[in-house]
Amino acid sequence: MPSQVKFRLNRATGLLVVAAVGALAYMFVPSCSMLADADDTLCFAIADAKDGVVDWPDEEYLEPGYNNDCGITEFHECDHCDLNPWFQTQEARSYIEGFGLAQGHGWGDLGRADVMTVNAVTKEIDTPLGRTYNAYANLVYANPQGIELERSRSLGDFEYYDSFLKWASAYVWQKTYRINGNCNRDCETVFSTTCVIARTVNGPFRNDYINLYQTFFYDLDAVWRASTIVHEVRHARDGISHDACACSNGSACDARWSRAGANTYELMWLAAYFYAPEDHPFITPVRKERAADLFDTRKEMLFCEPPQWQIGDFRHINEIPEFYVHRVACSEDPSKPSNCIFLAN
């Protein structure tokens, strides 16, 4: 074989090898760093509480005439910034910057400085990025260690992650690669409330990403947004999809609890949030109530085979999280009667 041909063949082979190695390396790109913090979106409802009962903003939909540009409107100015850790310290802000959001995919169109858009009088924030930060704040600061938690430890280390809230914070960090913002509103029909909240794309390579849609920013409150992040992350790196069956929640149904799908993870986080310690500095009783409300409603809607338990069955979730994460020990293996609740179905 002429040496020139040999050389070309070697070069072609070399390039293919380089490409293969590149693709392989792509699979092992390290996970992004971490989440953030921030506060709630329930200000109007809380301020308008009558006789101590909060009228939750379940119907906080975009009104006709909304610009569809994720801009700021008075109607949605509802994320108060008081006590928002991410808002007050650079350290906390850096923390969230490392959580996929730092790569900025999709956020550029929304305006990267969006997060600074604050009403100086009310100290409220109403931007897609700010609302996303709020969701992460609920995840990160739900456990008292907040950004001090060592989230890189193995997710099987339940000696360290001794509450579900700690475990969930690390889980979301370790399993997130990229979070994008998307201003589109993707609903079945115009002004329908059957909408895409988020879109997760995954595959065998470490290039999965989650797109957050307008519904995520402006139809959900911060507690719901936080549990949605847990939900989407379960789709992302773990690759667990929904099931094709009929429940009350559009097409986002899981066959049953023990599928341990995105809906199961979402509800476990809500239950853990509800069962946060009473003296928690961040999770107020009002937020706990909201978590319980969401839990009870979503539990009825998300599964094609109705779960048989109540939120009361999760009272130990922040003491023995491993039993809830590895629910098989509790629900499907009667030969291992563990000291945990019975999660039928």
Add this chain to the structure above:
Amino acid sequence: MTRKPQTQTPMLAAALLCALVPFGCQKSEQPYSITGGYTFSRDFEGQRRVLRIEPSSERFAACIETSLPSGTSDSWKRTLLAPTLHRALLDLLFDEARLPSYQADLDAVQESGTFICSPRPNEPDFCYLPEVVVTGNVPKVFLEVTGISPPPRVRSPLRFGLQAHVALSSDGRELIDAFLDAHEACWNPDD
């Protein structure tokens, strides 16, 4: 000079491989979720009926009817409900005078509703509770969280038991009938 394009072919192939392989294997999860409106769901005698309506009758209602456990080929129907039918259902739902009855119905199903289970090969038993559940921004009814002292009361969806031993108020029965009428109109709009 004339051979240059040939030497670039492997490079092009490698670049394409590198660029396309990650995307070829990706899958997308983009489900539609319900974030509002009112959803009525009835599980009864091995059948599930679900009706989803918006506050305005000018927006489509969606409905489904399926056997339990639900299969994979089920599809939703969408239709505009007659305004009178739509109004009648929402009037019953939001009639404040009926709220104590709805609370009593929730308490009853919470206390004495029992799951009906049937075994399946190689799967957990299939279980369901014969009941009607209404979710969304529905009137406020509450249930007690067990295991905490004193038990806090948290908001709950409306629930109505359909078993003989579970008490059901006449107000609850009326709401269920209105729901089933609306569901029928949605599922069989030509009848």
